[in-house]
Amino acid sequence: MNPAKRREIYTRLRDTNPAPTTELLFDSPFELLVAVVLSAQATDVSVNKATRKLYPVANTPTAILALGEAGLRDYIKTIGLFNTKAKNVIALCQILLREHDGEVPRDREALENLPGVGRKTANVVLNTAFGEPTIAVDTHIFRVANRTGLGPGKNVREVEDRLVKFTPAEFARDAHHWLILHGRYVCKARAPECPTCVIHDLCEYRQKTPPP
Incomplete structure (x- = not known):
C-alpha cells in the first residue's frame, strides 16, 4: 500500500x-489496567457491567486487596475465566504497592511483569492511559x-x-x-x-x- x-x-x-477511545469504562490508569486484564476473552460490555459495581467499592490496589480474592470474585464472576483473573488482579495489586507505590507504571517492561498483563494489554494501557503511540x-x-x-x-x-x-x-x-x-x-x-x-x-x- x-x-x-x-x-x-x-x-x-x-x-x-x-x-x-476505548469502550471500557475507567477513570484512572489503574481502573483501565484492571478492566483490560478482565477483558481477555470477554466482551467490553461484560467487563463494564462488572466494573460498574466493583469500582464504586474498590478502585485502588489497596481497596481491592482489602476485598480479597474471594470478595473480588463475587464482583467479576459473570466474566469468563474469572477465577484466574481474580488471582491475577490480586497479585498485580500486590506488585503495584510493593514496587510502584501503588501507581501504574508508564513502562512496557514493568507492565508486562504484572500478572495477567502481556504485550497487548501493556499496549492498551500505554496508549489509552498515557497517550503513547502504541497499537x-x-x-x-x-x-x-x-x-x-x-x-x-x-x-x-x-x-x-x-x-x-x-x-x-x-x-x-x-x-x-x-x-x-x-x-x-x-x-x-x-x-x-x-x-x-x-x-x-x-x-x-x-x-x-x-x-x-
Whole structure:
C-alpha cells in the first residue's frame, strides 16, 4: 500500500470519529489496567457491567486487596475465566504497592511483569492511559490490517510492527482505536459491511461484500 492511500484511509477514519477511545469504562490508569486484564476473552460490555459495581467499592490496589480474592470474585464472576483473573488482579495489586507505590507504571517492561498483563494489554494501557503511540493488535485489528493492506502480517507482532512503522505520526496515537472500532462494527469477521464502509474504495480486500 502506498503512503498516499494509507494517509487517506486514516484521514477518513479520523473524519468519521475525531476523538476515538476505548469502550471500557475507567477513570484512572489503574481502573483501565484492571478492566483490560478482565477483558481477555470477554466482551467490553461484560467487563463494564462488572466494573460498574466493583469500582464504586474498590478502585485502588489497596481497596481491592482489602476485598480479597474471594470478595473480588463475587464482583467479576459473570466474566469468563474469572477465577484466574481474580488471582491475577490480586497479585498485580500486590506488585503495584510493593514496587510502584501503588501507581501504574508508564513502562512496557514493568507492565508486562504484572500478572495477567502481556504485550497487548501493556499496549492498551500505554496508549489509552498515557497517550503513547502504541497499537495493541487484537483479532479485530489483525483482520482489518490484513484485509485493507494497512499492515499485513502472519501474526500479531508482525502486524503491530508494520502498523507502527507505516502509520503516519499524526495518526499514531489514535490508530489503535480507529482500527479496533472499524473491525468491531464495520469490517466484521463473517459479513463485513463493505457497501457502507468509508474506506471501501481504498481497501485492498479482494472479497468485498457486494451491495444488496
